Amino acid sequence: MTNVNCFPVIDADSDNRQQSSYLEEIVPHSFRLHSKERIPKTVSISCPYCGMPLQCLYEGDGNRILSMYRCSKCG
Ligand SMILES: [Zn+2]
Numbered sequence: 001m002t003n004v005n006c007f008p009v010i011d012a013d014s015d016n017r018q019q020s021s022y023l024e025e026i027v028p029h030s031f032r033l034h035s036k037e038r039i040p041k042t043v044s045i046s047c048p049y050c051g052m053p054l055q056c057l058y059e060g061d062g063n064r065i066l067s068m069y070r071c072s073k074c075g
Helices: none
Strands: 005-010 017-027 030-035 053-058 067-070
Touching: 005 030
Parallel strands: none
Antiparallel strands: 005 017, 017 030, 030 067, 053 067
């Protein structure tokens, strides 16, 4: 079993926790967004470590392709 860190998704704008969404840390400070709904990259998601908005590297389709995020501050 691989050891992966998972974090709840925090919407940086509203400070609300997104239900049914989570971030999987695949390499240090780079995250894959798992969500049942498509989350456009215009939605800013806070870094679980420093709280800064994550940078969207790649916007997925909310279905099979997952969005990729990276923290430019601590990453
Ligand atoms: Zn960070």
